[in-house]
Amino acid sequence: MKAASMAVLTLAVVVGGSLAATDAERAALDAKTIVLDPGHNGGNAASPEKIKKQVPAGGFRKDCDTTGTATNDGKLSEHAFNWDVSRRLKKLLEARGAKVVLTRRHDRGTGPCIDRRAAIGNRAKADAVISIHADGGPAGGRGFHVIHPGTLKGYTEPIVKPSKRLALDMRTELTRAGLARANYIGNKGLSQRTDLGGLNLSKVPKIFVELGNMRNRADARRLKSRSWRQSTARALRDGLARYVARD
Numbered sequence: 134m135k136a137a138s139m140a141v142l143t144l145a146v147v148v149g150g151s152l153a154a155t156d157a158e159r160a161a162l163d164a165k166t167i168v169l170d171p172g173h174n175g176g177n178a179a180s181p182e183k184i185k186k187q188v189p190a191g192g193f194r195k196d197c198d199t200t201g202t203a204t205n206d207g208k209l210s211e212h213a214f215n216w217d218v219s220r221r222l223k224k225l226l227e228a229r230g231a232k233v234v235l236t237r238r239h240d241r242g243t244g245p246c247i248d249r250r251a252a253i254g255n256r257a258k259a260d261a262v263i264s265i266h267a268d269g270g271p272a273g274g275r276g277f278h279v280i281h282p283g284t285l286k287g288y289t290e291p292i293v294k295p296s297k298r299l300a301l302d303m304r305t306e307l308t309r310a311g312l313a314r315a316n317y318i319g320n321k322g323l324s325q326r327t328d329l330g331g332l333n334l335s336k337v338p339k340i341f342v343e344l345g346n347m348r349n350r351a352d353a354r355r356l357k358s359r360s361w362r363q364s365t366a367r368a369l370r371d372g373l374a375r376y377v378a379r380d
Contacts, residue, residue, distance in 0.1 A: 158371070161378035163230030168254040170264035170331065171219040172341075173201035173212035175240040188248045191288045191333025197246035202269025204353040211347060214356055215265045216240040218344070221366035222265070226373070234259070251334035260377055261299055262339035263369065264331055267356055268346045274317025275349040279303050280341035282332040283325040295338040297325075303340060303372035310368035317346070338376075342369070 177184050178200045187194040201211035216239075223233045234257045236250045245253070254262040268278075281300035282289045304322045308314065314322030326332065332339055344365060345352035355361045 158374035158378045159229055162226060162370075162374050164232070165230075165260045165377050166232045166234065166257050167226055167373060168234045168236065168257050168259040168262040168337075169219045169223060170236040170250050170254070170262060171212070171215040171240075172264055172266040173199060173215060174237055174242050174244060175210075175212050175216075176243040177201070177212065180243040183243050184246075186246070188246045188330070189334065190247060190330030191285055191327070195247065195330050198244050202267065202347050204347045204356070205272075205350075206353075209347070209353070209357050211267050211269070213240055214267050214344075214347075214362075218362050218366055218369075219265050221363055222369050225366055225370040229370070229374070231373075247330040248334055250331050251339075254339060255334075255336045259337045261373055262335060262337055263299075263303070263373065264339070264341040265369075266341055266343050268315075268318075268343040269348055270315075270317050270346040272348050272350075274315065275346050275352045276313040276315035276317070276322070277307055277342065277344050278315040278319040278322050278324050279307075280319075280324045280326055280329065280332070280343065282329075282335070282339070283327040285327045285333050288333045289327070289335075292335055292338055296332075296335075296340055299338050299372075299376045300340045302375040303342060303369070306368045306372035306375060307342075307344075307365070309371075310364055312344070312365065312368070315343070315346070 184198040186197040188197050203210045226233050236253045279300040281296045284293050345356050
């Protein structure tokens, strides 16, 4: 066989395999239950007495919730960013047949508390839960990172491995979409933690995604972009599809 013909054949096999994988991932989301947890809330700052309430966090207690961060110019709050990306992702997932549950209904309320957020995912018996955030790190640091639960005896043992797989799949798709891995925190875009009640109290696979650093000028510019948020929402959808397709 001539070299040119072999090259065409090889390309056809590769492309065919890629298409087959894409079809499988599309089908995989159908009838799956995905819980989206937009971090923080628009009314938190005005209700300190509510969000400072101490709630269970996995063998210890923490504040009910926090206000989140914002860009240095104050033009974009984290809670609004989280809500916008979550709504975009919800539409994309539902278009693939997934059942989507949000932990809050709008961006004007308070909370819910971290234990309540975990309970929503547990009650839904979610196939996966993703808590959507943006970080408030040092101004010189940029990039995304995915937080997954570490082992906390009596709490996280059943979800550590599947959550790690979810984190790896999400990292793959976010990287493929062109997002840079964080250069100031974690290891190659991943961070394992045992201090987050939202992870510690989950009984289903769950991760947090910090999609960029709001305090970094370059990241902030992207976080403000509607087109960037839409393409990032597609990457989040594809990360979830990759995970449930092989789970």
